[in-house]
Amino acid sequence: xxxxxxxxxxxxxxxxxxxxxxxxxxxxxxxxxxxxxxxxxxxxxxxxxxxxxxxxxxxxxxxxxxxxxxxxxxxxxxxxxxxxxxxxxxxxxxxxxxxxxxxxxxxxxxxxxxxxxxxxxxxxxxxxxxxxx
Numbered sequence: 001x002x003x004x005x006x007x008x009x010x011x012x013x014x015x016x017x018x019x020x021x022x023x024x025x026x027x028x029x030x031x032x033x034x035x036x037x038x039x040x041x042x043x044x045x046x047x048x049x050x051x052x053x054x055x056x057x058x059x060x061x062x063x064x065x066x067x068x069x070x071x072x073x074x075x076x077x078x079x080x081x082x083x084x085x086x087x088x089x090x091x092x093x094x095x096x097x098x099x100x101x102x103x104x105x106x107x108x109x110x111x112x113x114x115x116x117x118x119x120x121x122x123x124x125x126x127x128x129x130x131x132x133x
Contacts, residue, residue, distance in 0.1 A: 030054035055101030
């Protein structure tokens with residue numbers, strides 16, 4: 001789909017196609033961005049959490065997993081329609097200085113691997129006790 005996307009982008013000076021990048025390059029891109037834009041609806045949206053783990057706020061479509069991971073005004077902002085006008089309005093109103101990177105990182109930790117393991121273990125133990133009775 002790369003050729004189609006490049007055609008849509010045209011001669012835009014603010015769009016760069018990087019192709020596949022390794023984890024180290026991706027982490028650097030997250031750290032250097034002003035915000036991560038998530039224009040699609042996803043069940044969870046791991047890239048949103050990855051950006052927040054780097055302390056970066058998110059500009060997200062107000063549907064799906066972003067509704068569970070992004071806190072409006074604290075870890076990012078939302079836009080309501082998947083169209084250029086709604087996204088542009090969100091980008092133009094966005095101010096990265098209003099966001100605290102450390103607070104965003106702490107929030108992202110709530111979705112970390114250790115928490116997931118602990119909660120799955122706790123759930124299984126509780127269900128096992130119910131079954132055993």
